[in-house]
Amino acid sequence: MRSLHVEGTGWLYRLSPRVKLISLALFSIALFMTRDPFLLAVGLLVGGGVLWQAHLGLKETLSRLRPVMLTITVIALFSFVFASPLEATISLFRLTALTLLATAITASVSISQFMDEITLAIRPLEKLGLAKAADIGLAVGLVIRFVPEVVHRYELLQDAHRARGIRAKLHTILVPLIIMTLKDADAIADAIDARGFRGQTSSPDILRGD
Amino acid sequence: MKTRDLVLIALFSAIIIALGLLPPIPVAIIPVPITAQSLGVMLAGVVLGAKRGTLAVLLTILIAAIGLPVLSGGRGGLSIFNTPTTGYLIGWIFAAFVTGYLSEKLVNRQQSGLVQGVGFFIASVTGGVVVLYAFGVPYLGYAAGTGLEKAFLGSLAFIPGDVLKAVLAALAGRAVLAGYPLLPHRA
Numbered sequence: 001m002r003s004l005h006v007e008g009t010g011w012l013y014r015l016s017p018r019v020k021l022i023s024l025a026l027f028s029i030a031l032f033m034t035r036d037p038f039l040l041a042v043g044l045l046v047g048g049g050v051l052w053q054a055h056l057g058l059k060e061t062l063s064r065l066r067p068v069m070l071t072i073t074v075i076a077l078f079s080f081v082f083a084s085p086l087e088a089t090i091s092l093f094r095l096t097a098l099t100l101l102a103t104a105i106t107a108s109v110s111i112s113q114f115m116d117e118i119t120l121a122i123r124p125l126e127k128l129g130l131a132k133a134a135d136i137g138l139a140v141g142l143v144i145r146f147v148p149e150v151v152h153r154y155e156l157l158q159d160a161h162r163a164r165g166i167r168a169k170l171h172t173i174l175v176p177l178i179i180m181t182l183k184d185a186d187a188i189a190d191a192i193d194a195r196g197f198r199g200q201t202s203s204p205d206i207l208r209g210d
Numbered sequence: 211m212k213t214r215d216l217v218l219i220a221l222f223s224a225i226i227i228a229l230g231l232l233p234p235i236p237v238a239i240i241p242v243p244i245t246a247q248s249l250g251v252m253l254a255g256v257v258l259g260a261k262r263g264t265l266a267v268l269l270t271i272l273i274a275a276i277g278l279p280v281l282s283g284g285r286g287g288l289s290i291f292n293t294p295t296t297g298y299l300i301g302w303i304f305a306a307f308v309t310g311y312l313s314e315k316l317v318n319r320q321q322s323g324l325v326q327g328v329g330f331f332i333a334s335v336t337g338g339v340v341v342l343y344a345f346g347v348p349y350l351g352y353a354a355g356t357g358l359e360k361a362f363l364g365s366l367a368f369i370p371g372d373v374l375k376a377v378l379a380a381l382a383g384r385a386v387l388a389g390y391p392l393l394p395h396r397a
Contacts (some may be wrong), residue, residue, distance in 0.1 A: 106287030142220035
């Protein structure tokens with residue numbers, strides 16, 4: 001799985017990730033506070049300008065914007081037909097401006113920078129004993145590691161269907177896929193505990209023997 | 211939290227993401243093709259229960275937000291939070307919780323297969339359709355500026371597909387409960 005982050009050296013990339021994320025939040029609040037199409041158009045220019053500074057190249061930029069812009073366009077058309085052209089313009093400008101800036105920020109903040117910010121953000125929760133920052137990092141790592149595995153299993157199950165002359169259907173694949181995948185949980189959990197990744201000295205599970 | 215629960219949450223998040231990579235499936239009786247990813251949300255509640263199911267969905271959204279293109283159609287990055295359909299994404303969290311909570315309350319291993327299936331179906335429809343739309347529709351109406359009523363009419367086309375997913379989730383939930391029960395072992 002390829003991250004949406006790209007290596008870069010421009011000012012956008014050198015800026016602290018915290019500043020970028022807070023600016024994005026403020027930008028979105030500002031956009032939702034105004035209904036003036038002129039001000040929203042200025043926001044559109046700001047978003048576009050920052051995204052241009054991410055230097056992604058035209059082709060890459062368009063391919064990233066396509067999925068989100070598709071929804072935004074459909075909704076704008078919907079609101080053009082059922083509400084008013086003004087409403088349609090407001091929602092089109094507002095959402096497009098946000099999408100442009102969010103795409104730029106996403107490209108310029110790496111996964112590890114994001115993880116650092118998340119760790120910082122949940123520190124108050126950690127102090128209360130409600131969450132462990134290291135666990136979140138571990139879980140994200142596990143997911144990235146296991147997505148290709150699950151996709152591979154899905155393909156194997158499709159082949160197994162084909163070999164038996166059955167058309168592969170979602171509901172006949174789903175159950176074996178879930179059971180096969182979740183059955184690994186014990187082995188993976190043991191491997192993690194054996195390496196002491198979660199910093200336990202002795203697992204109560206082992207002592208109780210279950 | 212036990213390491214095993216952490217791993218189960220991560221593995222289920224991987225399943226939700228993998229379901230999003232499948233191409234949308236056209237179903238003959240329904241006008242819109244369905245994506246399997248929101249099925250994954252119902253399954254998370256049905257298979258893992260309220261707490262772990264909700265955490266699996268939260269983990270998936272977190273991974274999308276930090277810039278991995280894991281939502282169906284290759285969406286990812288912070289822009290997922292500002293489309294008019296963001297309400298549905300936030301609704302996923304509550305959908306998984308309600309589905310999981312009702313599954314824990316309605317289904318146990320002593321029941322017959324039929325009762326289990328019906329219980330899982332009620333849990334999936336309540337969480338994955340009623341609760342999900344309660345978040346998605348008002349936000350859509352607000353963000354697109356069309357108002358609640360029109361947003362609801364526009365969403366109607368997707369309801370048959372989502373009910374169908376609830377049926378699939380119920381069948382799968384029953385089979386997983388028989389083959390590899392995880393629901394009773396609460397986190």
